[in-house]
Amino acid sequence: MASMALTTSLSKLQSTRAVIKRSPWSSRVFAGASPRPFPASRRFGAMATSEATDAAKQGRNALNKGIDAAKTGSQEAKSEAANVAENAAQKTKDLAGKVSDTAQDAAGKVKQTAEDAWSSVKDTTQKIKDTVVGKAEESTESMKEPMREGAAKLKDNMKN
Secondary structure, rough: OOOHHHHHHHHHHHHEEEEEEEEOOOOOOOEEEEEOOHHHHHHHHHHHHHHHHHHHHHHHHHHHHHHHHHHHHHHHHHHHHHHHHHHHHHHHHHHHHHHHHHHHHHHHHHHHHHHHHHHHHHHHHHHHHHHHHHHHHHHHHHHHHHHHHHHHHHHHHHOO
16 A cells, blocks of 8 residues: 555656655655746646736626616616606696686687577567567557446446
8 A cells, every 4th residue: 555655656756856766775765856846837827817807807897887887877767757757747737728728718608608598588588578468468458448438338327
């Protein structure tokens, strides 16, 4: 088991710039390694991390600009909707005023027509009354004369 672990470790050390020495009298192994330069893949990884951070910042800035644009757009839409509602209310008031004026004109015409009709009925009724009363008076007058004559004859007859 120990030899397998040693073999695996030795192969890893050999791929680096390590110096491995084994003493023939002992089972111990000496391994010395020189400091190795920073691997290129790690250097590019650090650059990639920096670029990713910059990209994230740019994304965050773009997101903030988008949010600001959305806020501005929603405020403009709200303002436009308020203007439309105000215009509709004003047009409704104007139309209601026109309808009211038209209704008042129509009511005035109906009132005038009713007054004219009432006046006509009153005049006709008065004419009928005058005609009936006049005929009644004529008939009364025409009846008074024969009655006077009859009364006078009766008086004469009673005296005789």
